[in-house]
Amino acid sequence: MLDWLRKWYTNKFSDPQVVTLFLMLVLGFLALYWLSGMLAPVLVAIAFAYLLEWPVARLCRIGVSRTLSTALVVLAFMGLLTLILMWVMPLAWYQGRTLLRDLPQMIEIGRTYLLQLPELLPGMVSDEQILLLMHSVEERVMAFGRQMLSTSLASIVSLVALLVYLVLVPVMVFFMLKDKTQLSAGFVQFLPEERKLISQVWHEMNIQIMNYIRGKMLEILIVGGVSYLVFTLFGLNYALLLGILVGLSVLIPYIGAAVVTLPVALVGLFQWGFSAEFGYLMLAYGIIQALDGNVLVPLLFSEVVDLNPVYIIIAVLFFGGLFGFWGVFFAIPLASLVKATIKAWSTRMHPAEPENA
Structure with missing residues (x-):
């Protein structure tokens, strides 16, 4: 058992750049965990x-x-x-x-x-x-x-x-x-000279974080604005408040949409009962959620969210439990960081074979 662990450690951590990247990630997560409030x-x-x-x-x-x-x-x-x-x-x-x-x-x-x-x-x-x-x-x-x-x-x-x-x-x-x-430049001065692996991961994550934040803000505005207009057209009570809740629910992928459905359904039920208006409202709300998940999200995050929904939900639960709101907000970029690190790590340990001419 000890021999197997020694071989695994030698294989995975023999490159100093891998060790440096691993230590930076650990220190960064610890700093966010202990100092997120400050x-x-x-x-x-x-x-x-x-x-x-x-x-x-x-x-x-x-x-x-x-x-x-x-x-x-x-x-x-x-x-x-x-x-x-x-x-x-x-x-x-x-x-x-x-x-x-x-x-x-x-x-x-x-x-x-x-x-x-x-x-x-x-x-x-x-x-x-x-x-x-x-x-x-x-x-x-x-x-x-x-x-x-x-x-x-x-x-x-x-x-x-x-x-x-x-x-x-x-x-x-x-x-x-x-x-x-x-x-x-001031931040780079603290990094070791051999930082090719760190630069590779950071370059990929820098672009993804920028696209993710810009896309997420646009998604909040579009989903919240469309929901408010639809609720107003139906004459639903508290249309603006519910529209804001629906817009903010996209911060938590999958889970947020499921949770915010409850207040929308309850307000519609208490206002109209089990009537045709209630059915039309829930149908329109379902169309908004379907268009968001199947059209808007792929359009805004086509180059960012390349993760299975199961991994996204696990990332939301894990990072949200560690860092609170910011862990939920950055759950997808953090999950992408883990994926990019593993990809760069595996490529470093097992470089692709050159093609034969």
Whole structure:
């Protein structure tokens, strides 16, 4: 057994570049795991910097200086983001308050539907099971209300930190874009001279992360906007709030779409009951999800998401458990990093045979 382990170690870690790449990945994961809370503004700035690098690069190509391009793009992005938030946030907040106000009435309607189940399904559902289920739901709703109250009180304390982030993040984004070359050169100085394998993995991941963040932002806007328009056309209550939830659900592949279906279905059910309007709503929602999964995602991420859905779900669960929200957001790039590392590692250990002339 020891001989086998020694041979495996010698075969896989005999190249110093492999050892360096492995140590860098381990140190990077440990740093994110232990310092993710402190580094949250930096991670936000990096995500925005990747998002805005494309328009900055396009302006530089037509002769605009890097500094001026960065200033124009950052100012335009912050202005657009401010306008969107000034319009969306008050409406979403109002609809959220309305939803909480209507929640007791919705619970009563749900209780009425549940009490009818023993008559509709005799022998399968009993009155005792329904009462136990309603008691459990009421307890969970009360616990959720208490949690929301404590969260709102705690948010007052974190308001100062939020204001600090609103100042720090744009400043960091500006300098990350403006001084991209200098920052990259400073980081490279810490790497060993023999870094061909690291450069190979980093070049592949740099392109994938940029495409992924840009594509994910576009997917959120498109799916959320289309969902809001469809819900508004149907006259669904809380259309904006539900549209935002549907848009944000694409951050969690597969799982998010399944989870956000529940509030959409419940609101439609409480508003119309088991009627034709409810059926048409769920059909339209299903079409949106189908177009997102089968048309939009392949179009936006054709060069990024080359992973089996099982691996993506495992990556979401694993990295989300390690790093929280940022682990979920970067689950696909992190899974792609693991795949690229294994590919480069295997190529290094087992180079392709040259073709015969």
